[in-house]
Structure formats: C-alpha cells, structure tokens
Amino acid sequence: MSNSAVFLDRDGTLTRDIGFSHRVEDFALLPGVIEGLEKLKTYKLFIVTNQSGIARGIFSKEDMESYNNKLLHVLSAHNINIERVYFCPHAPEDNCACRKPKPKMIRDARDKYQLDLVSSWVIGDKASDIVLGINSGMKSVFLLTGLGPSQLAVAREKNPSYIAGNLSRAADFLKFSDYDKIVDSKKLVEISIKLKSTGKRIVTLNGTFDILHEGHDYIVSEAKKQGDVLIIAVNSDSSVRQNKGNDRPLNNELSRQKMMANYMEVDYVTVFNETTPVRLLEKIRPDVHVNGSEYGKDCVEASTIKKHGGSIHIVKLLPGLSSTRIIKGELNQ
Numbered sequence: 001m002s003n004s005a006v007f008l009d010r011d012g013t014l015t016r017d018i019g020f021s022h023r024v025e026d027f028a029l030l031p032g033v034i035e036g037l038e039k040l041k042t043y044k045l046f047i048v049t050n051q052s053g054i055a056r057g058i059f060s061k062e063d064m065e066s067y068n069n070k071l072l073h074v075l076s077a078h079n080i081n082i083e084r085v086y087f088c089p090h091a092p093e094d095n096c097a098c099r100k101p102k103p104k105m106i107r108d109a110r111d112k113y114q115l116d117l118v119s120s121w122v123i124g125d126k127a128s129d130i131v132l133g134i135n136s137g138m139k140s141v142f143l144l145t146g147l148g149p150s151q152l153a154v155a156r157e158k159n160p161s162y163i164a165g166n167l168s169r170a171a172d173f174l175k176f177s178d179y180d181k182i183v184d185s186k187k188l189v190e191i192s193i194k195l196k197s198t199g200k201r202i203v204t205l206n207g208t209f210d211i212l213h214e215g216h217d218y219i220v221s222e223a224k225k226q227g228d229v230l231i232i233a234v235n236s237d238s239s240v241r242q243n244k245g246n247d248r249p250l251n252n253e254l255s256r257q258k259m260m261a262n263y264m265e266v267d268y269v270t271v272f273n274e275t276t277p278v279r280l281l282e283k284i285r286p287d288v289h290v291n292g293s294e295y296g297k298d299c300v301e302a303s304t305i306k307k308h309g310g311s312i313h314i315v316k317l318l319p320g321l322s323s324t325r326i327i328k329g330e331l332n333q
C-alpha cells in the first residue's frame with residue numbers, strides 16, 4: 001500500500017479553524033486527529049491546503065510555515081510522518097493553477113512520489129475537498145469537523161464515499177477489510193441456529209449507526225458483555241428515510257455495515273428493510289436484545305424477544321453525545 005496516499009486538508013480537518021489561522025498561539029488539534037493519523041500510517045500522508053491569507057496580506061509565507069512546523073512537530077512526537085505540505089498561496093481571483101479543487105498539487109505529489117491515485121484518498125471538511133477528489137480521480141471522506149456542518153448540504157451533492165464525525169472515524173472507514181462479518185439476513189438465521197445448537201448466547205443490537213461516536217462504542221461493548229456472539233442489525237437506507245426523513249441517512253447501508261463490522265466486539269452485521277427489526281428478531285430469537293435507554297424495557301422488540309425466552313438489556317446513553325449534535329457542529333470542534 002506504500003504508493004497509496006491520504007491527502008489531508010489542514011484547517012478544520014487537522015487543526016481548529018478560526019479563519020485564516022496562522023498564529024502558533026492559536027494552534028490546536030481537532031479531536032480524533034492523532035488516533036486517525038496513527039491508523040493511517042500504512043498510507044503516505046500529505047497535507048494539501050489553500051492559504052489565500054498570504055495573497056490577501058493577512059499573514060506571510062513565513063507565518064504559515066511556522067504554523068505548519070508546529071503542526072508537523074506535534075505529529076512527529078506521535079511518530080506520525082507527513083511526507084510534504086502542499087499549499088496554494090493565491091487568492092481565488094488570481095485564478096491560479098494550484099488552488100483546490102484544481103488537481104495540480106495532487107498531480108505534483110503523484111509525479112514526485114509515484115502515487116497510485118485510484119487507491120488514494122482525500123479527507124476534508126469542505127465541499128471543495130470532495131470536488132478535489134473528483135478532479136484528481138481519488139475517493140474522498142467528508143468530515144463534520146471545522147466547516148463540515150455548514151458545508152454538508154453542498155458536499156453531499158458531490159457524493160463523498162463516507163461522511164465521518166472526525167478523522168479517527170474516517171480512518172476506520174479507509175481501513176475496513178472484514179467483509180466476512182457482513183451477511184444477508186437469510187444466512188444470518190442459519191448461522192444463529194448453528195451457534196445456538198452449540199450453546200452460544202446470542203446478543204442482538206439494532207440501529208441506524210450513521211455518524212458514529214463514543215456512545216456507539218459504549219453500547220457495542222456493553223452489548224458484547226451480555227453473551228458470546230454479537231449480531232448488529234442495521235436499518236436499510238429506505239427504512240431510515242421512513243423513520244427519520246429524507247435527509248437521512250448521510251451514509252449508505254453498506255458503509256454503515258462496514259463501520260459496525262470494524263468493531264472487534266461485533267461478530268456479524270446484517271441489514272433489515274422494515275422500520276423495526278421485529279421480523280428479523282422473530283427468526284434469530286436472541287438470548288438478549290440490547291437497546292439504548294431512550295427506548296426502555298417496553299420497546300417494540302420486547303414481546304418478540306420474551307416470547308422466545310430471551311430478555312431485553314437496556315444500556316444507559318452517554319450524556320451529551322448524539323449524531324444530530326455532530327451534524328449540527330456542536331461536537332468535535
């Protein structure tokens with residue numbers, strides 16, 4: 001994978017974006033950046049950034065370099081190596097060849113480092129980063145850090161491969177490889193029957209799992225403690241639209257299944273088309289079905305589970321965390 005690269009935007013993707021950020025005193029990394037870059041070490045890492053503050057006279061090239069050096073220094077303390085920082089110093093009206101989303105900086109990197117762009121990615125919090133991916137033949141992940149929440153509607157029209165709450169979740173998406181865990185519901189029922197015949201305790205958990213956060217990590221780990229085999233049932237795209245409206249989900253059902261399969265606690269992931277998982281649970285007959293405390297013991301699944309001798313386990317929600325808050329830009333900034 002050594003000729004695969006990840007091109008990272010700087011402001012709002014790696015560092016806090018206060019608008020024309022250039023003072024070392026204002027430097028701050030965003031949540032998930034170190035974890036994310038550590039997961040991406042198998043790729044060559046580059047920063048590609050528009051710095052029109054130079055052309056506008058807001059700061060000098062030297063100011064930008066001091067700021068970049070601060071960033072590179074902090075990253076190298078975590079053994080994270082950035083091959084090179086590519087920057088455009090021009091203003092939009094200069095109509096230069098290099099300003100993102102034009103692909104010149106990417107092509108320069110490709111030629112210098114012999115990169116394979118088809119297996120490379122761009123990650124950023126602006127719609128122009130997604131367009132950069134299109135213009136240079138790379139896949140992209142859009143982040144809901146920085147300007148992400150305000151750029152989301154425009155970015156979605158450009159079809160990024162994934163929309164992530166922060167860089168660490170984006171890295172999880174890039175690293176996915178465990179296709180064996182993703183099975184259709186018919187296969188899953190066969191697997192469940194076999195597992196139960198060998199005495200395994202089966203646990204189920206369902207949801208949309210669109211923009212993952214620590215609350216999802218917590219409910220998954222609590223669910224796994226209830227038995228031997230953890231099955232995740234993901235709402236299909238059409239059932240999410242029925243439940244939550246046409247703006248959701250942000251990520252399609254395959255992407256959402258991949259992200260759940262990434263958890264080491266998860267054994268199998270499937271998708272279901274109805275607005276509730278009752279029909280699927282009727283066939284799987286789990287020993288324990290796990291739900292978040294927002295639904296409670298009398299959730300729609302309860303009677304189906306109990307009819308077959310199973311029980312409902314409720315996991316308390318972690319306060320303050322929600323996908324909606326990430327989408328609104330209230331978290332991870």
Ligand SMILES: [Zn+2]
Nearest residue numbers: 088096098099
């Ligand atoms: Zn330029």
